[in-house]
Amino acid sequence: MIASLHGTVVHVEDDALVIDVGGVGYAVAASPGLTRAAVVGTDIFVHTMMIVREDSLSLFAFDDRDELKAFSLLLGVSGVGPKSALGVLSHLTVPQIAQAIEADDDAAFRRVSGIGPKTAKLIVVQLAGKLVAPTTVTGQSVTAKTDVSAQVIAALVGLGWSERVADEAVSRVVNFDAAATSSTVSSLLRTTLAQLGPARKEMADG
Structure with missing residues (x-):
């Protein structure tokens, strides 16, 4: 079982990457968010899930364990295959998926190509309680996009x-300090850049 990869990006497509690990190139399917953030020639670390079928062996790559968990849970829903599960993660962040499930909002999943009304409803029903939505402040999600955040x-x-990546970074800052939602654009931008800076340097340095 291949649980993760750490290597150099050698090829990027809209929905896939090729990562060189010790001279071996691994082709992995990935969400558009992950492929947009990938840069040929830079180091990358991804969590992976290997799916073995009678006629194929496929690797799917994710930014973090939360995405990996969400992907695994989605695969457990009747009618959801790897392509559809990846499609959900391409349209929604993990917190957004959890919020939609908690709110019994199957419309969020119907907007994903390949997922019909019946499957969308099954996702909401079968994943209820399995993903935790972000905490709320004064009845509103702390990850709700304010004008400043946008x-x-x-x-x-x-x-x-x-x-x-930008969306998740801003959400992390706001989740850590709810007062950040009322910050000025320049203040929130500085705080978010301070968090993103070390992460980008670490990825570039390997």
């Missing part, structure tokens, strides 16, 4: 981060 995410995308 502007910071747009600024980070302009600086070269993928939208998903």
Whole structure:
């Protein structure tokens, strides 16, 4: 079982990567968010799930264990295959998936290509209680996008981060300090950049 890979990105496509690990190139399926963040020639670490079928052996790559867990849970839903599960993670972050399930909102899943109304409802029913939505403050999700957050995410995308990476970074800052939702754009941007900086340096240095 291949649980993770740490190597050099040698090829990037919309939904796949090739990672060189000790001279062996591993082709992995990945969400658009992960492939947008990948840069040829840089080091990368991904969590993986290997799926073995009679006629194929496939690797799926994820940014973190939360994504891996969500992917695994989605595969346990009748009618959801690897491609559809990856499609869900391409459209929704893990917190958004948890929130949709908690709110009994199957419409969020119907928007994913290949998932019909029946399967969308099954996702909500079968995954109830298995993913924890972010805590709330004064009845609103602390990850809800304020105008300030949206502007910071747009600024980070302009600086070269993928939208998903920027979105998750801002959400982490806001989750850590709820007062950050009322920060100015420049203040929240500085705080988020401070968190992203070391992570990007670590990835670049290997």
